[in-house]
Structure formats: C-alpha cells, structure tokens
Amino acid sequence: MTGKEQNTHQILPKASSNALQTVQSEQYDYLEDQNVDELICSICLFPFVDPISHSTCGNTFCSTCVEKVVNCPMCGEDEFKKNCSPSAKVVINMLDKLKVRCGMCKTIVPRGELKDHQDKYCPLHGAYQQVEELKKKLEAEHLEKLEIAQKELEEKMKSLQVDHEQYLQKAQENLTRREEELLQQAKKKEELLENQMKELKNQVVAREKFESTNKPIHLNVGGTILTVSLGAFIHNEREPDNLFKKMFTGEYPLYQTPSKKFNDPIYFIDCDPVIFKLILDWLKFGIIGNELSDDMKQSLLCSCNSFGIENITKHLKEKHKQVAKMSQFDFMNVVNLARSQKSKLNLSGLDLRKLVLNSTDLKNAEILGSDFSGMNLKNTDFKGGILIGCNFSNCTLTSVRIQDCNLEGCDFSNTIFKNTDILKNNLSGANFENAQFEKCKIQWHFKKGRDNNLKYCKFVDCNFDGSIFEEIDFFESILSSSNIFNTGTIKNADLRQWKDLSKFKEMKFDSCVFNFTEETTKDIIVPFECDIIDFETSLALYSHTESKAIPQLLYKGTRDGFNGYSFHPKCDNRGPTLTIIKSEHDQIFGGFTSKPWTSNRSPQTYVSDESAFIFKIEKDSTNQNYQFRKFNIKQDKKQYAINVFEGFLPKFGEDIYICNDCDSQNQSYSGLGYAYESPNNFSSNETQSYLAGSSPFKVKEIEVFLIKNY
Structure with missing residues (x-):
C-alpha cells in the first residue's frame, strides 16, 4: 500500500462510521509495498472489513458499506442487499494476511492476529482500554450534566418568562395608572389654564375699561395744574362730541407743558380754571351751580362753544325758565300733575329752599343740581330718585327716605341725619364732611381713598349691618359703643392696634391683619374653615x-x-x-x-x-x-x-x-x-x-x- 493509501486509511473515520469503530478498537496502520488492489472496497476505498459479495455483478464490498446504499454502486441493481452473501473464505484469508502495524505499540502483525496481539501481548492495550472506558464515563457524565443543565435552563427560562410577564403586566398597570393621572392632571391644568385665561381676559377688559374711563391725566388749565379722570371726556353720553374727546384721542392736536412736579405729561387747556371746573361738573354730573353771575354765564357759554359742549346751552336756558319764581301752590300742582299722569317728576336745577317739602312724595323724581341747603326736611320721600349734584349742606334730615337714590356728587356737609336710612345708594363723589348721623341705618361701602369726605363725621346709635369697611382706619365715632355691627364685612384692614374687637363678633373678615395674642381676637374670628382642629x-x-x-x-x-x-x-x-x-x-x-x-x-x-x-x-x-x-x-x-x-x-x-x-x-x-x-x-x-x-x-x-x- 502506498503512503497516500496509508494516510487515507488514517483519516478513515471521516469516511465510514464502521471503519471508525474498527480503528478505535484495533488501532492499526497498513504497511506499504503490499498488493491490496483486489481487496479494496469500491464504496469506502479501503480494504474490506467483513466482506460480502453481490451475486449479480460479482463485486465485493464491506458489509457496513452495503448498509448505507440502496442500489449496487457497480451494476445499479435495486435489490442489491437481497442478493449479497458472505465472501469466499479465500478472500477473508487474504485480508487476514495483510501486514499491519499496531497503533499502540507499533508491532507488525498480520491483520487477522491483531486482536489477539492487542488483547494478550500489547503493553499499551490496557491503558487504551482504561482511556476508552474513562472517555465513555466522562461522556456519559457530560451528557447527564448536560441534560440537568438543560432542564435547569428550561426551568429558569420559564421562571424568567413568568417574571417578565408579571413585570410587563405591572409596568402596563403602572403606565395605565400614570397615564390616567397625567390625563387628569392635564385636564385639571387645562381647566386651570382656561380659568386663568378667562380671568386674564376679564382683567384685560377691566384694565382697558379702567384705562379708558378712569385713567388720571394732568392738565395745565390756564396755569393751574389739575388731575382729572380721562373717562369724563372719552365716554360722555351727555356731550358725545366734546372737543376734549377729540383732543385726547389724537383727532385734534394737544400740547404738553413742562413740569418738575410730575413725571407724566401735562397737557395745556386754554381755559379759565373756574369755568373749566363748571364744564367738568357738567360732564361728570350734569349739574351747574345755581348762583352764576351773568358775566360767569357768558364766559361759560363762550368756553362751551369753543370746546364743543353743545347741550349745556340748552340746559342753561331750561334752567333759567325753571328758576323763575315758583310758589308753593305751583310746586304742588307740578307734583300732583306728574303723579296723576304717572310721568316722571323733573325738578332739576330749582332753588327749593323757600318751599315746604315736609311729608312730600318725591319718589323716583329726577332732581339734578337743585338747592336744598339749610332746609329742615322731615318725612320727605326721595326713594329711588336721581338727586345728582344736589346741595343738602347744613340741612336737617329727619326720617327722610333716600333709599335707592343716586346721590352722586351731592353735598351733605354739616348735615344732620336723624332716623334717615342710607341704603343702596350711589354715593360717588358725595361730600359728608362734618355730618352727624343719629339712629340711622347705614349700608355703605367705606373705602380708603374713596372720594366721600367723611372727615369729622359723628355716628351715634347707628346700625351698620351690611356695610363694607375696606382698607380704612377706623375712627372712634364709628367704633362708639352705641353703634351696631351685627353683619357686614371688614376687608383688607389692619386691626392689630385694636385690643377690643368684640363688637365685630358677627361680622365677616376678608384679608384682615390681627394680633392673635389678644384675647378678644377669639371672639371675632367666627368664619374659620378648619375641620380638623377646634x-x-x-x-x-x-x-x-x-x-x-x-x-x-x-x-x-x-x-x-x-x-x-x-x-x-x-x-x-x-x-x-x-x-x-x-x-x-x-x-x-x-x-x-x-x-x-x-x-x-x-x-x-x-x-x-x-x-x-x-x-x-x-x-x-x-x-x-x-x-x-x-x-x-x-x-x-x-x-x-x-x-x-x-x-x-x-x-x-x-x-x-x-x-x-x-x-x-x-x-x-x-x-x-x-x-x-x-x-x-x-x-x-x-x-x-x-x-x-x-x-x-x-x-x-x-x-x-x-x-x-x-
């Protein structure tokens, strides 16, 4: 056998599993220079092992090689295995005579004697057997451990799968809950944002309204600096086409004058300050003073013509007619006629000081700028009337009904109120300096900075139920022990200096400042909202x-x-x-x-x-x-x-x-x-x-x- 054939035989396990078993058990190599061509299997290309012959074509093959094929590799017969039988004894003898070298001890022996040599004479055969047994044992142990590891891996995978599914389920639940929370939060924030937008819009509208109606401006009127409200000119229904409106809206030019007193601009108005004050009273309250000289009236009319104040001329003419002498008889006829016809009674601009008005029904009457000064009025009924700009200074009002009246701009200085209720009135711009109130019901919004002059007023046995006291410094006359404060609101007031506030026990407090260490504080803080502690x-x-x-x-x-x-x-x-x-x-x-x-x-x-x-x-x-x-x-x-x-x-x-x-x-x-x-x-x-x-x-x-x- 050639060296190439020897090498081929050495890699025999890769070609045939049967040859692999033979080599593993016998471990031998064929010697060279042996004529073995007739003993080579045409399937595995190695010398026969357990040879069998095909009766049809006469070819010989290894028995293990025959098991791997269906048809005869030489003649192609399909019933190949049925027609195979063991080879002749002579072939087997020739195979047994082939010289082989023991793979363990390298001794050369005939192939037929190799097994006997390895079992009896080969010094390394026992070691090889032990190695083979150890190898089989290790392989068995390895397979057993592999099976155990495989089972453990499968169990671990199942456990991890369960844990993973539980984690995913929990994560999904948390995600769903978080999503719901975020949706609720977003909804609440959206509602809050909508409310804030509405509030902001309302604030903008209120601000625009304020700026357009209440914004203060500085005017240089004939050398006198006056601060007035812009709204008196901009939104004036009484004189909608007044020139001041056109000036302040940019339709007509305005000129500024310098001043070290104000940082804001000061606009020049070419008018006598006294005349301008009369025009301003007309624009704001629709009133004109009763005692104007002819020269003053003429100057007023001229200025009004210059500034587009048209309706004041009509008013002055109407007032001139009304100021004509009116007897008590004529006055009562006017009142009774208005009542019988159910028409509105208009007594605007009249000097009523010489008339007797006691127990007179003047409900819902329109009385603008009329003079009641110094009169002693008793049981007179003005309820629901429009008394804008009337002069009640130095009057004594006893049981007079002025509820629901518009008293805007009225003068009540030095007036005595007895049993006269001031309820639901418009008191904007009214003057109460040095007035006295006795046994009156007063429902008023007292506020610091408001244009009601309450200086030196006195209140005795008065009932302030329903009144609002906002940002005011309480004066002793209101806190008199004889006055009553059963209901009402004290708002934005600093009450820390008052040690005895027991009289306000039933009132409501809104954003007030207290001294909580004072004992009387406990008697007044009734509207407390805590439900957890007393x-x-x-x-x-x-x-x-x-x-x-x-x-x-x-x-x-x-x-x-x-x-x-x-x-x-x-x-x-x-x-x-x-x-x-x-x-x-x-x-x-x-x-x-x-x-x-x-x-x-x-x-x-x-x-x-x-x-x-x-x-x-x-x-x-x-x-x-x-x-x-x-x-x-x-x-x-x-x-x-x-x-x-x-x-x-x-x-x-x-x-x-x-x-x-x-x-x-x-x-x-x-x-x-x-x-x-x-x-x-x-x-x-x-x-x-x-x-x-x-x-x-x-x-x-x-x-x-x-x-x-x-």
Whole structure:
C-alpha cells in the first residue's frame, strides 16, 4: 500500500462510521509495498472489513458499506442487499494476511492476529482500554450534566418568562395608572389654564375699561395744574362730541407743558380754571351751580362753544325758565300733575329752599343740581330718585327716605341725619364732611381713598349691618359703643392696634391683619374653615406661624383629591403655608414652612427653610383640651426642610411623607429626627409612630392654609 493509501486509511473515520469503530478498537496502520488492489472496497476505498459479495455483478464490498446504499454502486441493481452473501473464505484469508502495524505499540502483525496481539501481548492495550472506558464515563457524565443543565435552563427560562410577564403586566398597570393621572392632571391644568385665561381676559377688559374711563391725566388749565379722570371726556353720553374727546384721542392736536412736579405729561387747556371746573361738573354730573353771575354765564357759554359742549346751552336756558319764581301752590300742582299722569317728576336745577317739602312724595323724581341747603326736611320721600349734584349742606334730615337714590356728587356737609336710612345708594363723589348721623341705618361701602369726605363725621346709635369697611382706619365715632355691627364685612384692614374687637363678633373678615395674642381676637374670628382642629387650638397654632391674618384654606384632601397633582396647582407659589393632617388613628399633626411650594420634576428636590417646624396636637388626660408640641428644623439639616416634587403631597424632610391616595393606601410614613427635632428619650420605633399613631398609616384628612405674616 502506498503512503497516500496509508494516510487515507488514517483519516478513515471521516469516511465510514464502521471503519471508525474498527480503528478505535484495533488501532492499526497498513504497511506499504503490499498488493491490496483486489481487496479494496469500491464504496469506502479501503480494504474490506467483513466482506460480502453481490451475486449479480460479482463485486465485493464491506458489509457496513452495503448498509448505507440502496442500489449496487457497480451494476445499479435495486435489490442489491437481497442478493449479497458472505465472501469466499479465500478472500477473508487474504485480508487476514495483510501486514499491519499496531497503533499502540507499533508491532507488525498480520491483520487477522491483531486482536489477539492487542488483547494478550500489547503493553499499551490496557491503558487504551482504561482511556476508552474513562472517555465513555466522562461522556456519559457530560451528557447527564448536560441534560440537568438543560432542564435547569428550561426551568429558569420559564421562571424568567413568568417574571417578565408579571413585570410587563405591572409596568402596563403602572403606565395605565400614570397615564390616567397625567390625563387628569392635564385636564385639571387645562381647566386651570382656561380659568386663568378667562380671568386674564376679564382683567384685560377691566384694565382697558379702567384705562379708558378712569385713567388720571394732568392738565395745565390756564396755569393751574389739575388731575382729572380721562373717562369724563372719552365716554360722555351727555356731550358725545366734546372737543376734549377729540383732543385726547389724537383727532385734534394737544400740547404738553413742562413740569418738575410730575413725571407724566401735562397737557395745556386754554381755559379759565373756574369755568373749566363748571364744564367738568357738567360732564361728570350734569349739574351747574345755581348762583352764576351773568358775566360767569357768558364766559361759560363762550368756553362751551369753543370746546364743543353743545347741550349745556340748552340746559342753561331750561334752567333759567325753571328758576323763575315758583310758589308753593305751583310746586304742588307740578307734583300732583306728574303723579296723576304717572310721568316722571323733573325738578332739576330749582332753588327749593323757600318751599315746604315736609311729608312730600318725591319718589323716583329726577332732581339734578337743585338747592336744598339749610332746609329742615322731615318725612320727605326721595326713594329711588336721581338727586345728582344736589346741595343738602347744613340741612336737617329727619326720617327722610333716600333709599335707592343716586346721590352722586351731592353735598351733605354739616348735615344732620336723624332716623334717615342710607341704603343702596350711589354715593360717588358725595361730600359728608362734618355730618352727624343719629339712629340711622347705614349700608355703605367705606373705602380708603374713596372720594366721600367723611372727615369729622359723628355716628351715634347707628346700625351698620351690611356695610363694607375696606382698607380704612377706623375712627372712634364709628367704633362708639352705641353703634351696631351685627353683619357686614371688614376687608383688607389692619386691626392689630385694636385690643377690643368684640363688637365685630358677627361680622365677616376678608384679608384682615390681627394680633392673635389678644384675647378678644377669639371672639371675632367666627368664619374659620378648619375641620380638623377646634378654634381655640387653631389660634395657638397660628401664633407659632406669626400669622397676621386669618389663614386662607388652599387645599383640602376630601374636597380636592388626595394626590400631588391636585395639591400643587392650588398651593404652588402662594407663600408660607400650614399643613394639618389627621391620620386614621385620629392623631393630628402637620408642618409649617415659610417657603412656597413649587412643582419640580425631580423627586430629590428639596428647599431650605430655617424657620420650618413640625407639630403634634395631643389631648390631655381629660381628653377635653389639646396640647401643642413643636419640633423645629435642625439647622444643619435645614436644606431638607420640604420636598417639592410635583407628584408628592406635602413632604417635610424625611420626617413626614404623605403618599398619593393616602386615604386608601397604607404607605404614608413618619419618622421624627432626620431633619426635624424629635421628642427626648424616644426610641426609633416610638419616633416613627408618634405623629400618626403608627407607621405606615392612612390619612383621613389634609388641609393646607395660606399664612400671611405681613
């Protein structure tokens, strides 16, 4: 056999599985220079192993090679295997005589004797057998471990699949819940934005209206500087074509004059100041003074012609006719005629001082600019009348009915009111300087800066029910012990200097400033909105916040929802707040911060506050009274005073955490001692359960109040 054939035989395992078994068991090589051409299998191209012959074509093949084919590779017969039989003995003898070299010890022996040689004489055969057995054992162990590992892998994959599905389901649930929360938040923000847009629109409209009607402007009238309202000229139905309107709207030119007194421009008006005042009274109130000299009237008419004030001429002529002498008889005829015809009674511009008006029915009459000065009026009925610009100075009004009257621009200086009710009146521009009120019902909107002159007024035994006192400095005459304040509103007032406010017990207070340490304060703050603590306890609590006004309820859990997306829109950027919490165990606690809440997207956003504190309200041994305990912020932890993540309810350091849906979820916790002081000699478990009664806990109610300390 050639070297090429020897090498081919050495890679025999790759060509035939049967040859592989033979080589593995016998381990031999054929020697060269042997004539084996007639002993080569035409299928595997190696010397025969267990040869069989095909009776049809006479060719010989290895028995294992025959098992791998269907048709005869030489003649192509399809019944190949049926017609095969063992080869002749002579062929087998020739194969057994082939010289082979033992693959283990390299000894040359005939192939037929190789097995006997390896079993009895080959010194390495035992080692090879052990290796083969060890190899089989290792392969078996490997297969067993592989099966175990495969099973473990399958179980692990199943477990991971279950965990993955559960995680995906939980993530989907969280995503759905978060989506719902975001949708609710977006809806609420959209509603809030709509309300803000409406409010802004209303403010713009109000501002435009204010600027167009109430904007003050400075005028240089004949060398005298006057500040007037622009609306008196712009929107004037009495004189719609007045020249002033055209000047201030840019239709006619205006000229400015310099002044060191005002930063705003000053516009020049070429007119006598006295005449201009008469024109302004006409434009604002539709009145003209009764006692004008002929020269004054002439100057007034000339100026009116210059400035396009047309209707005042007609009014002066009408007034001249009316001022003609009118007897008491004529006056009563005019009144009775108007009543019988059910027409409107017009007594405008008349000098009525010489007439007797007691017990006269002048209801709904139009009386513009008439003179009643110095008269003693008793039981006169002006109810519902238009009395713009009338002069009632130095009058005595006894049981006079002036309810629902338009008293715009009237002069009541030095007037005495007795049993005369001032209810539902338009008092814009009315003057009450040095007036006296006795046993009157007064329903008035008192406001600082309003153009009613109340200087030196006196009020005795008056009833102020329904009145509004806004931004005023209360004077002793109103606070007289004889006056009555059963209902009404005190608004934007500083009441800290008043020690006795008991007379205001039944009134409503709106944005007022109090001294909460005064005992009488407890008697007046009736409209208190806290449902968690009683009134006495609230005052003690507010004193620690340095509140100067009644706290305003911003957020309530049972009303607005127990989640951060309801809390923040109502409380963000409002200022200092006080949070009061009631747990499921009826424990009352909370916290104060002087810093405003904000909405941050990071859960780790804290705000520093050196004046923040946490509190607990405990009942005493009698279970009747409450005791207030306060725990200040630690100054080395003040940077963790409050957490302002947009998804959280009020969170104070790590000492109080209120979870979303805290009314149903038992996930809120407390733990005094991290950023805030804790009770002395308390263990860790005690500090955790001290505030709420347990930790974790549920919440029954949360209320957040705006604290005003200015």
